[in-house]
Amino acid sequence: xxxxxxxxxxxxxxxxxxxxxxxxxxxxxxxxxxxxxxxxxxxxxxxxxxxxxxxxxxxxxxxxxxxxxxxxxxxxxxxxxxxxxxxxxxxxxxxxxxxxxxxxxxxxxxxxxxxxxxxxxxxxxxxxxxxxxxxxxxxxxxxxxxxxxxxxxxxxxxxxxxxx
Amino acid sequence: xxxxxxxxxxxxxxxxxxxxxxxxxxxxxxxxxxxxxxxxxxxxxxxxxxxxxxxxxxxxxxxxxxxxxxxxxxxxxxxxxxxxxxxxxxxxxxxxxxxxxxxxxxxxxxxxxxxxxxxxxxxxxxxxxxxxxxxxxxxxxxxxxxxxxxxxxxxxxxxxxxxxxxxxxxxxxxxxxxxxxxxxxxxxxxxxxxxxxxxxxxxxxxxxxxxxxxxxxxxxxxxxxxxxxxxxxxxxxxxxxxxxxxxxxxxxxxxxxxxxxxxxxxxxxxxxxxxxxxxxxxxxxxxxxxxxxxxxxxxxxxxxxxxxxxxxxxxxxxxxxxxxxxxx
Amino acid sequence: xxxxxxxxxxxxxxxxxxxxxxxxxxxxxxxxxxxxxxxxxxxxxxxxxxxxxxxxxxxxxxxxxxxxxxxxxxxxxxxxxxxxxxxxxxxxxxxxxxxxxxxxxxxxxxxxxxxxxx
Numbered sequence: 328x329x330x331x332x333x334x335x336x337x338x339x340x341x342x343x344x345x346x347x348x349x350x351x352x353x354x355x356x357x358x359x360x361x362x363x364x365x366x367x368x369x370x371x372x373x374x375x376x377x378x379x380x381x382x383x384x385x386x387x388x389x390x391x392x393x394x395x396x397x398x399x400x401x402x403x404x405x406x407x408x409x410x411x412x413x414x415x416x417x418x419x420x421x422x423x424x425x426x427x428x429x430x431x432x433x434x435x436x437x438x439x440x441x442x443x444x445x446x447x448x449x450x451x452x453x454x455x456x457x458x459x460x461x462x463x464x465x466x467x468x469x470x471x472x473x474x475x476x477x478x479x480x481x482x483x484x485x486x487x488x489x490x491x
Numbered sequence: 492x493x494x495x496x497x498x499x500x501x502x503x504x505x506x507x508x509x510x511x512x513x514x515x516x517x518x519x520x521x522x523x524x525x526x527x528x529x530x531x532x533x534x535x536x537x538x539x540x541x542x543x544x545x546x547x548x549x550x551x552x553x554x555x556x557x558x559x560x561x562x563x564x565x566x567x568x569x570x571x572x573x574x575x576x577x578x579x580x581x582x583x584x585x586x587x588x589x590x591x592x593x594x595x596x597x598x599x600x601x602x603x604x605x606x607x608x609x610x611x612x613x614x615x616x617x618x619x620x621x622x623x624x625x626x627x628x629x630x631x632x633x634x635x636x637x638x639x640x641x642x643x644x645x646x647x648x649x650x651x652x653x654x655x656x657x658x659x660x661x662x663x664x665x666x667x668x669x670x671x672x673x674x675x676x677x678x679x680x681x682x683x684x685x686x687x688x689x690x691x692x693x694x695x696x697x698x699x700x701x702x703x704x705x706x707x708x709x710x711x712x713x714x715x716x717x718x719x720x721x722x723x724x725x726x727x728x729x730x731x732x733x734x735x736x737x738x739x740x741x742x743x744x745x746x747x748x749x750x751x752x753x754x755x756x757x758x759x760x761x762x763x764x765x766x767x768x769x770x771x772x773x774x775x776x777x778x779x780x781x782x783x784x785x786x787x788x789x790x791x792x793x794x795x796x797x798x799x800x801x802x803x804x805x806x807x808x809x810x811x812x813x814x815x816x817x818x819x
Numbered sequence: 820x821x822x823x824x825x826x827x828x829x830x831x832x833x834x835x836x837x838x839x840x841x842x843x844x845x846x847x848x849x850x851x852x853x854x855x856x857x858x859x860x861x862x863x864x865x866x867x868x869x870x871x872x873x874x875x876x877x878x879x880x881x882x883x884x885x886x887x888x889x890x891x892x893x894x895x896x897x898x899x900x901x902x903x904x905x906x907x908x909x910x911x912x913x914x915x916x917x918x919x920x921x922x923x924x925x926x927x928x929x930x931x932x933x934x935x936x937x
Contacts, residue, residue: 363620387616390616390623391620393887395623395626402630454608476888476891480885488877579835586834664899797929802925
């Protein structure tokens with residue numbers, strides 16, 4: 328479908344452009360704020376993949392929570408006083424080589440895999456289906472997640488409070 | 492449903508957007524601000540603005556025209572890009588809420604911009620985007636008070652998003668869906684305010700805090716931090732932030748009507764009229780609360796959310812689920 | 820379903836345009852008379868004292884961190900809410916276990932004073 332292809336290219340362009348700003352901007356706050364369009368671009372891509380619920384979650388958690396977290400940290404540390412942070416160092420060329428190699432491998436794998444075409448049962452990404460999934464076959468994973476969240480919380484508080 | 496050619500859909504979308512934006516701008520920013528001034532005047536035993544236009548109805552129009560011709564002042568050392576983008580982000584995020592609010596019903600179906608499957612989750616998500624805009628505004632101004640106001644505002648809004656989320660989940664569980672239209676239709680026999688009064692109270696209080704209104708408006712009270720995160724914004728930019736705040740307040744009130752008061756349902760009168768009546772009653776209560784109670788301190792604000800509202804909301808969710816699932 | 824989101828995308832785009840409209844109007848009709856003093860940072864009429872950016876305060880970070888953890892918890896509750904009635908009691912008890920672990924986290928944060936503003 329033409330509309331979907333157009334949407335895909337537009338969203339990909341937004342995501343990549345914002346991503347470039349995030350990694351190259353010497354102004355930390357600009358860098359963090361540029362995350363928002365990047366994450367919204369990914370949200371659009373999720374929608375194109377029929378994952379509405381995941382798209383909503385992406386905006387709620389990433390754009391609304393993680394970005395706020397990052398901005399808090401940046402705005403509260405001294406490095407944000409307009410100080411220009413150089414985003415490159417002597418490891419630039421090596422990094423570029425590794426990234427290029429990784430990209431080549433990924434593209435080769437993606438284009439050579441015989442993806443399944445045609446009729447088949449499309450997995451459902453509606454909230455109901457997701458709910459049935461993690462309360463059914465994936466229950467252990469689900470309860471494990473709560474433990475992971477607990478550990479995150481305890482760990483972060485321990486580390487943050489130790490500074491006092 | 493028959494598929495219309497794509498350009499017709501695009502046209503429908505654009506027209507719908509323009510209608511909603513204009514309606515929101517008029518109803519919230521224009522009438523809402525005027526309502527606030529008249530109600531506060533009535534509560535304080537004085538007359539509000541009555542001169543401009545019949546009964547003062549054109550007051551906000553006059554104010555807006557005045558603001559439009561104010562000079563654009565960019566404070567020195569302010570971060571121009573972020574300072575200017577924040578002005579767009581805050582009202583846009585507030586207005587995005589209106590996509591899933593049903594204003595009524597017609598023979599062709601519910602009067603809603605788009606009944607998304609993830610209705611209330613979408614609402615929660617767009618509300619959380621406002622916080623980013625506020626941080627940008629506070630930072631971009633290069634002003635201690637604005638930054639502090641922005642940070643505290645963000646901490647407050649973020650703390651009260653959780654109780655709101657928990658209440659949305661409780662109601663979604665009762666209705667069996669995240670779609671706002673389904674939630675309204677689930678109330679044809681009994682409005683959720685009757686079966687879920689605790690949820691309503693939690694939602695109402697959290698909504699006041701979420702919109703930074705009194706008694707939770709420490710971050711923007713004139714006696715505290717000048718005007719909080721939008722201290723350095725003058726003229727029309729200031730008006731746009733106000734549009735964002737009032738727009739979000741009306742959106743929260745509209746969501747409360749949808750979740751608890753049966754949305755557009757009511758006998759005799761057309762559905763849109765019922766919706767507006769219920770909406771304005773809630774908005775009146777919002778304003779009444781503002782002009783009656785003294786302000787909370789920031790630590791009281793945050794304590795109240797984390798130590799009282801969230802445990803109560805969680806308990807409410809578990810108890811409701813118990814009665815709905817296990818007992819039946 | 821994609822059509823729904825197409826509508827939302829158009830809403831966002833047209834909306835951004837409409838919100839920018841007043842700004843465009845100002846750019847056209849507002850007066851310009853800028854001089855240095857007008858651009859000074861506002862500090863109740865005095866010259867600003869000190870840098871605009873305050874020192875690090877752990878409490879902002881802690882609040883937003885705890886918020887993110889609870890936000891992720893709520894994410895799991897949304898799908899459950901949709902199928903809660905049909906999945907019945909076993910799912911309900913699983914959710915109670917999930918919530919209990921997180922309430923433990925909240926209690927820990929409370930005890931350790933992470934929820935205090937001072």
